[in-house]
Amino acid sequence: xxxxxxxxxxxxxxxxxxxxxxxxxxxxxxxxxxxxxxxxxxxxxxxxxxxxxxxxxxxxxxxxxxxxxxxxxxxxxxxxxxxxxxxxxxxxxxxxxxxxxxxxxxxxxxxxxxxxxxxxxxxxxxxxxxxxxxxxxxxxxxxxxxxxxxxxxxxxxxxxxxxxxxxxxxxxxxxxxxx
Amino acid sequence: xxxxxxxxxxxxxxxxxxxxxxxxxxxxxxxxxxxxxxxxxxxxxxxxxxxxxxxxxxxxxxxxxxxxxxxxxxxxxxxxxxxxxxxxxxxxxxxxxxxxxxxxxxxxxxxxxxxxxxxxxxxxxxxxxxxxxxxxxxxxxxxxxxxxxxxxxxxxxxxxxxxxxxxxxxxxxxxxxxxxxxxxxxxxxxxxxxxxxxxxxxxxxxxxxxxxxxxxxxxxxxxxxxxxxxxxxxxxxxxxxxxxxxxxxxxxxxxxxxxxxxxxxxxxxxxxxxxxxxxxxxxxxxxxxxxxxxxxxxxxxxxxxxxxxxxxxxxxxxxxxxxxxxxxxxxxxxxxxxxxxxxxxxxxxxxxxxxxxxxxxxxxxxxxxxxxxxxxxxxxxxxxxxxxxxxxxxxxxxxxxxxxxxxxxxxxxxxxxxxxxxxxxxxxxxxxxxxxxxxxxxxxxxxxxxxxxxxxxxxxxxxxxxxxxxxxxxxxxxxxxxxxxxxxxxxxxxxxxxxxxxxxxxxxxxxxxxxxxxxxxxxxxxxxxxxxxxxxxxxxxxxxxxxxxxxxxxxxxxxxxxxxxxxxxxxxxxxxxxxxxxxxxxxx
Numbered sequence: 001x002x003x004x005x006x007x008x009x010x011x012x013x014x015x016x017x018x019x020x021x022x023x024x025x026x027x028x029x030x031x032x033x034x035x036x037x038x039x040x041x042x043x044x045x046x047x048x049x050x051x052x053x054x055x056x057x058x059x060x061x062x063x064x065x066x067x068x069x070x071x072x073x074x075x076x077x078x079x080x081x082x083x084x085x086x087x088x089x090x091x092x093x094x095x096x097x098x099x100x101x102x103x104x105x106x107x108x109x110x111x112x113x114x115x116x117x118x119x120x121x122x123x124x125x126x127x128x129x130x131x132x133x134x135x136x137x138x139x140x141x142x143x144x145x146x147x148x149x150x151x152x153x154x155x156x157x158x159x160x161x162x163x164x165x166x167x168x169x170x171x172x173x174x175x176x177x178x179x
Numbered sequence: 180x181x182x183x184x185x186x187x188x189x190x191x192x193x194x195x196x197x198x199x200x201x202x203x204x205x206x207x208x209x210x211x212x213x214x215x216x217x218x219x220x221x222x223x224x225x226x227x228x229x230x231x232x233x234x235x236x237x238x239x240x241x242x243x244x245x246x247x248x249x250x251x252x253x254x255x256x257x258x259x260x261x262x263x264x265x266x267x268x269x270x271x272x273x274x275x276x277x278x279x280x281x282x283x284x285x286x287x288x289x290x291x292x293x294x295x296x297x298x299x300x301x302x303x304x305x306x307x308x309x310x311x312x313x314x315x316x317x318x319x320x321x322x323x324x325x326x327x328x329x330x331x332x333x334x335x336x337x338x339x340x341x342x343x344x345x346x347x348x349x350x351x352x353x354x355x356x357x358x359x360x361x362x363x364x365x366x367x368x369x370x371x372x373x374x375x376x377x378x379x380x381x382x383x384x385x386x387x388x389x390x391x392x393x394x395x396x397x398x399x400x401x402x403x404x405x406x407x408x409x410x411x412x413x414x415x416x417x418x419x420x421x422x423x424x425x426x427x428x429x430x431x432x433x434x435x436x437x438x439x440x441x442x443x444x445x446x447x448x449x450x451x452x453x454x455x456x457x458x459x460x461x462x463x464x465x466x467x468x469x470x471x472x473x474x475x476x477x478x479x480x481x482x483x484x485x486x487x488x489x490x491x492x493x494x495x496x497x498x499x500x501x502x503x504x505x506x507x508x509x510x511x512x513x514x515x516x517x518x519x520x521x522x523x524x525x526x527x528x529x530x531x532x533x534x535x536x537x538x539x540x541x542x543x544x545x546x547x548x549x550x551x552x553x554x555x556x557x558x559x560x561x562x563x564x565x566x567x568x569x570x571x572x573x574x575x576x577x578x579x580x581x582x583x584x585x586x587x588x589x590x591x592x593x594x595x596x597x598x599x600x601x602x603x604x605x606x607x608x609x610x611x612x613x614x615x616x617x618x619x620x621x622x623x624x625x626x627x628x629x630x631x632x633x634x635x636x637x638x639x640x641x642x643x644x645x646x647x648x649x650x651x652x653x654x655x656x657x658x659x660x661x662x663x664x665x666x667x668x669x670x671x672x673x674x675x676x677x678x679x680x681x682x683x684x685x686x687x688x689x690x691x692x693x694x695x696x697x698x699x700x701x702x703x704x705x706x707x708x709x710x711x712x713x714x715x716x717x718x719x720x721x722x723x724x725x726x727x728x729x730x731x732x733x734x735x736x737x738x739x740x741x742x743x744x745x746x747x748x749x750x751x752x753x754x755x756x757x758x759x760x761x762x763x764x765x766x767x
Contacts, residue, residue, distance in 0.1 A: 026361060026362060029311065030299060030300075030303065030311075033300070033303060034303060037303055037304055041304050072491065072495075075491060076488060076491070076492055079487045079488035079490075079492075080488045082487060082488075083332075083333075083365075083486060083487060083488055084308075085307065085308040085328055085360075085362065085363045086308075086362060087362065088362050
């Protein structure tokens, strides 16, 4: 893959990797549009994106992006992000290797009888919490790795899954040091 | 020093404090307070253009010919959207520009007010950075930051969008010395270990080549001086991209001419066969590399660039050095001298022998043997008649641009202004106006085509009003020549809409603007006509009638490698029709 080149006749067959990037930015107006525009404008992938101001007094936000691409594309994405004016730092949590990734899921399930009991039993096994209940439905809250959430959603499908809301990945490195 | 003043006053004060002497612009409702302040002072001169795009390109020409930041001022809505092309152009070619746009009043934003456009949204992908100023107390800081961001690191265009109520509001002004940017601090010094490794690789080279680009020009005159020293010290051959012309003197024997799609045979073959490529401030653009998987297959590549994202973007570098060209070259020269390195003389002799054989093919050769003027001959004659003068050359985009790059020799940096990355037709006349504003006594020539010149011809009126004696040298072949050339190469010579019927009479057009018009149709009269153009006091439109069907060679057809060039003497109609294969046809 040679992004940006009209002479790239053959698509590269380089292995695609998934990386989680932590992007520390000044929380100024339009900063998220800038980051997202970079991805769409240059044809990069966004698998998941979370953003929130994390240091209020400094007006600094952390954007966590999960992206895929060849090693060269990932390198480009980081370089392109780093040269943006409001970006302080880009940390590739996949390279630093010791990151914890978590996602929050809210899922609504509707059912009666055995299905309802089974949904509750599975939620217990997954350590999901019931945060809303009616006589015919539950809303569960579940935190965990992306694949765990995927698995839970899969199991809820035959039991009366109504709808799903999830936050996308938030991530942080292990150990005492800041990144 | 801080003072109370209105937002509009701050704009003018910030321009003065940033050392701005000229700005290019066009007034409108949302910038009237700023124009009122401009009216009441005489430190900053405003050049009124005829369309906002002209202001943008003039600011680019000004910046390119001086190394300073170019400044444009336009109104909201259509004023701002007309700036999108110059902003994109400046982003692609790394030209420092500050564009100030008016915006509707803060409380009207989002209401689809008259002449409202989401300027920061529209210009986000075509600027290095942009700001919408909602509080007058942020304005001074943002303006100074804007200049800092535009000129630092890899230069580029920025936009400061100022709502009309902020221009009227009163707040605290602070001078530039107070401003330090929170996050943006580009790396200018190269990594010493990488520089050491690069110098060792250079010392061992048997078939080296310097491949330089616009980064050398952007780094300033010192970078060109250091480049010359290093190239002459090593005795290596040197070639350059379109944007880098003039960093190394075209009259020197180590100069191979421009490389790339319309580069010389010797430059492209030397790039293909070299063993060490030293890329200084160029970005491996597709016009340069040709087919990537066949690009210089046997070489180790050193890449010096101030933008980390340029390194390994298109071509993998063996040694990447992030830094400013002048700083890195200085360190390289010091390391070279300290280690007592010497170039491998014997290897270099045989390498120059190979290069001389490529040179002997005379890939820029042409035969002017009738009264019909060949475009190559026209440029060569223009070059010869202007030699020794204080000349600045801009171009539009197309065949004439490539001929100018091939046949007009540049011996100094900042003398050549062309739209390289974006390829913007209509760039040349306003850019020449910008250069002329910066250098009032110089000879500023826009080498144009008959199609391109019509894209911004209205700026001739600007040249008249401000007594800017720009010379527009039109290679008139009645075609969009490069489009026609590609139709011959790719589309069975079906010349779909590349012929311009009803071209204006350029002599009368010049006279209509109050300028001088000169027409030349015979080779025997060309020198005299060019001399008359140079001697004319004011702006000139020079209608140079050239051979209608001449094509621009040599050429690397799309999808081909550096050593598969099409040379002029081989380019028969049949060869042209079959030069590009099916896969290459999809490429631009």
